[in-house]
Amino acid sequence: MCQLEVPEARLGLNSPDPLVREAFLMAHDYIDYVTKGGADGTMGPAPTACTAALRHAGDELLTRFPIFFRRWPRVFQDVTENTACPMLMSILDEHFFPPVPGGRRRDLAWSAVLSVYVLAGQMALHCQERGMLAVLPQLKECVGAYVDRVICPEIRDRGGWTGFVSRFGEKQDLEGQLKKACWWTLLALAISIITYFFIKRMA
Numbered sequence: 001m002c003q004l005e006v007p008e009a010r011l012g013l014n015s016p017d018p019l020v021r022e023a024f025l026m027a028h029d030y031i032d033y034v035t036k037g038g039a040d041g042t043m044g045p046a047p048t049a050c051t052a053a054l055r056h057a058g059d060e061l062l063t064r065f066p067i068f069f070r071r072w073p074r075v076f077q078d079v080t081e082n083t084a085c086p087m088l089m090s091i092l093d094e095h096f097f098p099p100v101p102g103g104r105r106r107d108l109a110w111s112a113v114l115s116v117y118v119l120a121g122q123m124a125l126h127c128q129e130r131g132m133l134a135v136l137p138q139l140k141e142c143v144g145a146y147v148d149r150v151i152c153p154e155i156r157d158r159g160g161w162t163g164f165v166s167r168f169g170e171k172q173d174l175e176g177q178l179k180k181a182c183w184w185t186l187l188a189l190a191i192s193i194i195t196y197f198f199i200k201r202m203a
Contacts, residue, residue, distance in 0.1 A: 012024050012141065013025060015148075019152050019155060019156055019160055020152055022050050023144055023152055024141075025048065025050075025051060026147075027117065027120065029046065030051070030054050031124045031136060031139060034121040034122075035124050035125060035128045035136065038055075039059055050164060052169070052170065054164075058114075061114075069122060072119070072123075072126065073126060076122075079127065080132075081134060081135050084123060084132070084139060085138050085139060088119070088123050089142060108154040108155070113155075114168060116143065116146070116151070120143040124139050
């Protein structure tokens, strides 16, 4: 099971910190959304502006850049119930928010934040399709805790989640926004991650 490395008082959907609460809510809502059929499924309306923006941006990525999604099953093919969370955390650390000299992490990009949740959704779908339903609650908590630990401090400095909603909310021209902000980043990340795992497997 994923080990959550944040104080108990800050954990989960009941956190007293609204910024952290939103991070966990986005993880819970998006994983539920993609595993219940997405826009064509049984989910009701998104509970907040952030979760609505995340659902919409994830759908846009799937529709416009399907090549990004087709590659993940190869990366996840050896995932088990015990390795799903650690593998997801490892991918995020190595490819999305690697430390830079001095111990800092790279400057936050909203497209990278989106990618964290989208990748978690793909992992959740993979686990669901292979009957590992017990992993889904763990993934929600792992992703929420990761965003809390790695991303929320910088989001707090930027004034909260409003920038995410401005960038990816449905009222925006998401086609142009996503093409500009995400396409090359996501494609390069997908290629690098897949290459990394193939090389690692062959070693």
